[in-house]
Amino acid sequence: EAQVTQNPRYLxxxxxxxxxxxxxxxxxxxxxxxxxxxxxxxxxxIYYSMNVEVTxxxxxxxxxxxxxxxxxxxxxxxxxxxxxxxxxxxxxxSWGTGDDTQYFGPGTRLTVL
Amino acid sequence: QKEVEQNxxxxxxPEGAIASLNCTYSDRVSQSFFWYRQYSGKSPExxxxxxxxxxxxxxxxxxxxxxxxxxxxxxxxxxxxxDSATYLCAVWSAGGFKTIxxxxxxxxxxx
Numbered sequence: 001e002a003q004v005t006q007n008p009r010y011l012x013x014x015x016x017x018x019x020x021x022x023x024x025x026x027x028x029x030x031x032x033x034x035x036x037x038x039x040x041x042x043x044x045x046i047y048y049s050m051n052v053e054v055t056x057x058x059x060x061x062x063x064x065x066x067x068x069x070x071x072x073x074x075x076x077x078x079x080x081x082x083x084x085x086x087x088x089x090x091x092x093x094s095w096g097t098g099d100d101t102q103y104f105g106p107g108t109r110l111t112v113l
Numbered sequence: 114q115k116e117v118e119q120n121x122x123x124x125x126x127p128e129g130a131i132a133s134l135n136c137t138y139s140d141r142v143s144q145s146f147f148w149y150r151q152y153s154g155k156s157p158e159x160x161x162x163x164x165x166x167x168x169x170x171x172x173x174x175x176x177x178x179x180x181x182x183x184x185x186x187x188x189x190x191x192x193x194x195x196d197s198a199t200y201l202c203a204v205w206s207a208g209g210f211k212t213i214x215x216x217x218x219x220x221x222x223x224x
Contacts, residue, residue, distance in 0.1 A: 100145075
């Protein structure tokens, strides 16, 4: 089954404790992206990647890191989480450079205390 | 000014009626336009994509694009209670290789 998976689905952590949210897709998509969704603000792009070892900042990259060492995986790293990073996070992938249908993972709800 | 604007709603329509969802965008060079549906607690899923001016129909859904007015809309005919969800307008611009999403419009279809 074609899908985007994320782990964990739910996470409660404390300020400053490094965490990684994994994202994997099995559709051989080149483009992958991370979004955060907050009430009233919609989906905002954090980082995107057009291929292996090619990543770039989205609209809200502060406090986040990403890497793309393999085509299928695109982890999101929070080196020192803060309460303002409490949000719902979605990973997405698509065939081309992003001007195509994006397939979203199930989401990760993160709470930083 | 937000780059992609939608009325947050909620928009409430009776079952069987036409629901009209609207979206405006600010980047004139935007090339690709999408409507995603998001049920509560779920991830967004694509409903329609449209790339050129005019109408595009798919079943009960019709997307309309007017690049001169920087306006894109989604019509849902014969609305069903199962259409109750948040609808996200998304605009892709080649200039930034990124998709900008609106905040979404909540739609309620009353049985």
